[in-house]
Amino acid sequence: KNEVEQSPQNLTAQEGEFITINCSYSVGISALHWLQQHPGGGIVSLFMLSSGKKKHGRLIATINIQEKHSSLHITASHPRDSAVYICAALYGNKLVFGAGTILRVKS
Amino acid sequence: SQTIHQWPATLVQPVGSPLSLECTVEGTSNPNLYWYRQAAGRGLQLLFYSVGIGQISSEVPQNLSASRPQDRQFILSSKKLLLSDSGFYLCAWRARLDGELFFGEGSRLTVL
Numbered sequence: 001k002n003e004v005e006q007s008p009q010n011l012t013a014q015e016g017e018f019i020t021i022n023c024s025y026s027v028g029i030s031a032l033h034w035l036q037q038h039p040g041g042g043i044v045s046l047f048m049l050s051s052g053k054k055k056h057g058r059l060i061a062t063i064n065i066q067e068k069h070s071s072l073h074i075t076a077s078h079p080r081d082s083a084v085y086i087c088a089a090l091y092g093n094k095l096v097f098g099a100g101t102i103l104r105v106k107s
Numbered sequence: 108s109q110t111i112h113q114w115p116a117t118l119v120q121p122v123g124s125p126l127s128l129e130c131t132v133e134g135t136s137n138p139n140l141y142w143y144r145q146a147a148g149r150g151l152q153l154l155f156y157s158v159g160i161g162q163i164s165s166e167v168p169q170n171l172s173a174s175r176p177q178d179r180q181f182i183l184s185s186k187k188l189l190l191s192d193s194g195f196y197l198c199a200w201r202a203r204l205d206g207e208l209f210f211g212e213g214s215r216l217t218v219l
Contacts, residue, residue: 031206033208035208041145041195041197041212041213041215042210042212042213043197043199043210044210045207045208045209045210048206048207048208086150086151088208090201090206093139093156093158093164094153094156094164094166095139095141095153095156095199095201095208096153097143097150097151097152097153098150099149099150100150100151
């Protein structure tokens with residue numbers, strides 16, 4: 001079955017903390033995306049991964065193909081990072097979303 | 108440039124009325140297109156996806172349907188809306204060349 005499991009569901013952090021969001025998927029994906037959804041509903045793509053690690057500013061995304069697991073890290077978190085972070089896996093042409101992680105960073 | 112337009116942004120419809128949400132993309136050809144629904148407090152659920160004109164894959168059996176009459180146009184429809192159809196509907200497309208994802212602005216549907 002083409003599944004995507006995310007954890008934690010909710011995360012509250014203090015400004016400056018290092019944050020990790022986890023994503024597990026089933027066998028057979030060709031790519032994995034990390035997305036950010038803002039309170040109004042709009043979604044932006046953060047990363048697309050098929051192997052290894054990518055970094056953009058304070059955001060780092062990693063993927064372990066053998067473990068079928070990916071992580072999104074935020075270093076030196078800031079209140080403006082508060083959003084819903086979503087993992088999405090591509091099974092063939094089918095793009096399946098995880099349930100999302102609601103992140104709140106307090107100042 | 109690559110863009111995606113989705114409309115209408117908000118919609119309030121009575122139970123039993125029809126629905127049509129439209130999504131068009133620019134700046135690409137032959138994209139993979141997707142319709143998702145997000146119920147209140149829930150994640151995004153894949154409803155339909157399309158790999159080409161007239162090709163629709165349905166993920167969730169329900170009273171909704173999708174059509175792709177042109178390469179860059181994806182339409183979500185219903186003949187008779189149910190209360191449970193209320194939610195936030197999102198169109199997305201994935202570029203075949205580099206796999207980048209783009210999302211529409213979303214359509215918030217309230218069925219009364």
